[in-house]
Amino acid sequence: MIGAFRRSIQFRYVTITVALSAVALVAVGGFLSFSIGNGLFQTRVEQILQESKRDSVEVQNTFSSSGATDAVSLQVLVNAVVPNLEQNAASGSRRVALLRTLNQATDQFLQSPISTTLSDADIPASLRDKVAKTDNRIIYRTETLFINGVQTPSVVVGSKINIPVAGQYELYLVYDISDVQATLDFMQSTLAVGGLIMILLLGIVAYFVTGRIVAPVARAAEVAEELALGSLDKRLPERGQDIVATLARSFNRMAQSLETQIGELSKLSKMQQRFVSDVSHELRTPLTTIKLAAEMLEARSDELDEKAKRSLDTLISQVARFESLLSDLLEMSRYDAGAVVAELESNDLKTVVKLAVAGLEPLAETLGCELRVKLPKGEVIAELDRRRIERVLRNLISNAIEHGAGKPIVIEVGQSKSAVAVTITDFGVGMSRSQMDRVFDRFWRADPARKRTTGGTGLGLAISLEDTHLHNGWLQVTSKPSQGTTFRITLPRKKDGIFTESPLPLGETLSQRRIV
Amino acid sequence: MVHKVLVVEDEELLNRQLCDMLENAGYEAVGSLDGVNAMLAFKNFNPDLVLLDIQLPPTSGIEVCKEIRAISGVPVIMLTAKTDDEDVVAGLEAGADDYIFKPMPSFKVLQARIEARLRPLRAPEANELVIGPLVIDVLGHEVRRDGVRVPLTPLEFNLLQTLAESPKQVFTREDLLKKVWGYHYDADTRLVNVHVQRLRSKIEDDPDNPKIVVTERGVGYKAGQF
Numbered sequence: 012m013i014g015a016f017r018r019s020i021q022f023r024y025v026t027i028t029v030a031l032s033a034v035a036l037v038a039v040g041g042f043l044s045f046s047i048g049n050g051l052f053q054t055r056v057e058q059i060l061q062e063s064k065r066d067s068v069e070v071q072n073t074f075s076s077s078g079a080t081d082a083v084s085l086q087v088l089v090n091a092v093v094p095n096l097e098q099n100a101a102s103g104s105r106r107v108a109l110l111r112t113l114n115q116a117t118d119q120f121l122q123s124p125i126s127t128t129l130s131d132a133d134i135p136a137s138l139r140d141k142v143a144k145t146d147n148r149i150i151y152r153t154e155t156l157f158i159n160g161v162q163t164p165s166v167v168v169g170s171k172i173n174i175p176v177a178g179q180y181e182l183y184l185v186y187d188i189s190d191v192q193a194t195l196d197f198m199q200s201t202l203a204v205g206g207l208i209m210i211l212l213l214g215i216v217a218y219f220v221t222g223r224i225v226a227p228v229a230r231a232a233e234v235a236e237e238l239a240l241g242s243l244d245k246r247l248p249e250r251g252q253d254i255v256a257t258l259a260r261s262f263n264r265m266a267q268s269l270e271t272q273i274g275e276l277s278k279l280s281k282m283q284q285r286f287v288s289d290v291s292h293e294l295r296t297p298l299t300t301i302k303l304a305a306e307m308l309e310a311r312s313d314e315l316d317e318k319a320k321r322s323l324d325t326l327i328s329q330v331a332r333f334e335s336l337l338s339d340l341l342e343m344s345r346y347d348a349g350a351v352v353a354e355l356e357s358n359d360l361k362t363v364v365k366l367a368v369a370g371l372e373p374l375a376e377t378l379g380c381e382l383r384v385k386l387p388k389g390e391v392i393a394e395l396d397r398r399r400i401e402r403v404l405r406n407l408i409s410n411a412i413e414h415g416a417g418k419p420i421v422i423e424v425g426q427s428k429s430a431v432a433v434t435i436t437d438f439g440v441g442m443s444r445s446q447m448d449r450v451f452d453r454f455w456r457a458d459p460a461r462k463r464t465t466g467g468t469g470l471g472l473a474i475s476l477e478d479t480h481l482h483n484g485w486l487q488v489t490s491k492p493s494q495g496t497t498f499r500i501t502l503p504r505k506k507d508g509i510f511t512e513s514p515l516p517l518g519e520t521l522s523q524r525r526i527v
Numbered sequence: 528m529v530h531k532v533l534v535v536e537d538e539e540l541l542n543r544q545l546c547d548m549l550e551n552a553g554y555e556a557v558g559s560l561d562g563v564n565a566m567l568a569f570k571n572f573n574p575d576l577v578l579l580d581i582q583l584p585p586t587s588g589i590e591v592c593k594e595i596r597a598i599s600g601v602p603v604i605m606l607t608a609k610t611d612d613e614d615v616v617a618g619l620e621a622g623a624d625d626y627i628f629k630p631m632p633s634f635k636v637l638q639a640r641i642e643a644r645l646r647p648l649r650a651p652e653a654n655e656l657v658i659g660p661l662v663i664d665v666l667g668h669e670v671r672r673d674g675v676r677v678p679l680t681p682l683e684f685n686l687l688q689t690l691a692e693s694p695k696q697v698f699t700r701e702d703l704l705k706k707v708w709g710y711h712y713d714a715d716t717r718l719v720n721v722h723v724q725r726l727r728s729k730i731e732d733d734p735d736n737p738k739i740v741v742t743e744r745g746v747g748y749k750a751g752q753f
Binding site: 292293295296297298299300302303304306307310334 | 538540541544545547548551608609629630631633634
């Protein structure tokens with residue numbers, strides 16, 4: 012409920028509308044029922060008082076003018092009063108009591124008549140007291156009395172009557188005003204039902220009105236969300252001239268310019284990648300010609316003098332470097348174009364490491380450094396693109412050989428339940444912190460002036476990083492100047508597998524200097 | 528015997544360089560600079576092998592390859608500067624027996640590929656082999672189906688013969704590369720896949736549901752059991 016209140020604007024506004032209109036209706040209804048009730052009551056009381064006054068005067072006159080002095084004739088007159096008044100009521104039913112004022116010096120010799128459904132006790136003592144002490148005026152009071160056990164709102168009107176010889180009496184007229192109460196009740200219930208219907212209708216109206224306003228906003232939110240998720244061609248319907256249409260139009264303009272700009276950018280980026288790819292391809296054919304020509308010359312190198320021979324060697328080695336640069340560039344442009352797909356198969360990482368090491372043994376031997384390989388027992392199976400991982404390892408090992416200052420290189424393979432890893436550690440020149448930060452940058456070289464023996468292209472580590480990311484793996488480095496460098500590649504066992512820790516520590520071999 | 532090689536390559540200098548080197552290596556070489564000339568030269572020169580550049584004006588090398596295949600089973604080796612998979616597969620599907628990327632590691636590698644394609648056939652283990660409805664006449668280098676000759680390129684014949692000679696053996700793609708293509712290199716198994724498809728389209732009743740050359744899932748291919 013509270014959740015819906017927070018989430019839905021429509022729900023919120025409908026609830027607020029209903030709550031506020033309910034408060035307003037209760038206030039208005041309360042006021043109406045109070046003032047109407049009051050008005051009804053006052054009118055009725057005035058009517059009752061007029062009637063009572065008239066009747067009271069009439070009763071007094073009857074006694075005053077009768078001239079009767081004996082008890083019997085007075086009793087006859089007294090007895091006639093009650094039924095007369097009961098029948099003479101102008102408005103509704105009334106009950107009558109003619110009671111002798113209490114505590115009089117003279118003796119009571121007349122019986123006090125009273126309506127059958129009324130008793131002395133129904134007339135409040137305080138009222139009797141007040142009536143007894145007041146001259147020439149009628150006194151009234153509203154009371155709830157019981158008639159045959161039923162609660163009845165009543166008005167009791169009292170007045171003094173002097174009966175000659177017999178003394179002072181009090182005439183009470185008791186009016187039943189339950190009809191007024193009934194009218195009031197009916198009006199109140201009508202008001203309540205009407206109010207409820209009104210609130211319901213207001214709720215429905217609020218629902219539709221907010222719906223009309225909220226729907227375009229909700230649609231805009233939906234489209235904005237889709238846009239954010241990459242569906243750049245989504246638009247809002249533009250209808251009419253109102254503020255919602257203005258919102259839709261400016262939203263669409265924004266989306267349009269976004270789409271145009273992103274399209275422009277991706278076109279540019281595609282053109283650039285395409286250009287790099289085309290250049291690499293276009294260079295291949297002349298490179299092939301140069302390479303074949305150099306090869307032909309090489310076959311006849313004994314016919315050349317020393318200097319010409321050296322030139323030929325330069326030509327051949329630089330053509331080879333050019334070629335590897337070209338293929339690295341092409342590989343990089345494939346990654347940039349997102350055109351690389353891993354061919355994953357279950358492979359034993361140990362086999363891949365052995366292949367990479369075997370390929371680099373000759374280079375290591377030439378530079379007089381030893382490759383020490385530490386393999387765990389058993390197979391190290393993971394889903395790999397063998398060609399790419401072998402390339403990464405070859406690249407890392409040849410870097411280690413190149414920067415290892417002729418000291419042994421340690422290659423270690425490890426595995427855990429979720430991941431496999433290889434570390435390659437050299438104890439050579441190492442790198443500073445700032446060099447380490449740039450080591451995966453394209454065309455970055457630790458020492459541009461240093462002689463290159465392996466003919467690296469400057470793209471090797473950038474490609475290795477892409478190859479690793481293609482496997483959802485990590486490629487990390489730690490290094491200390493003049494102590495050495497460790498690279499660690501960690502790969503999940505399955506492509507979508509999750510690992511949080513590499514099976515091998517990074518930098519332990521280096522800090523313990525276990526080899527040296 | 529001097530083998531004749533037709534070099535179809537639009538880059539004049541590379542074409543001449545290749546012809547020179549082929550002649551140096553003891554072949555008779557003829558160069559052709561575009562697709563139209565290539566077909567003329569093919570008919571006049573009647574080469575034993577074609578080196579075919581895939582990007583060729585005005586018709587592409589793939590078209591030339593299809594035209595050659597329509598009239599002859601002569602080995603075709605594609606030269607391609609494009610390393611994208613679809614280009615390689617398109618060339619192989621057009622009927623090329625093999626391909627080599629530009630720049631090739633060395634002329635010697637190219638020569639080895641050429642030699643592998645020109646190598647005389649192995650001494651046959653039997654004169655006649657039978658798989659299901661096919662009769663393979665090894666000496667006559669012919670495959671007949673219900674007495675009707677099925678036209679196969681030498682490479683396709685070689686592939687079928689290799690499978691038929693060891694009917695119970697499952698050959699991995701690497702095995703076939705070694706045995707049929709005569710060398711093994713960075714195992715491009717697409718070469719095998721594409722040629723098995725081409726062979727099936729010629730000999731099977733329903734190439735999608737092959738009976739003669741059967742795929743052994745996860746391993747390779749073998750001759751069907753009848």
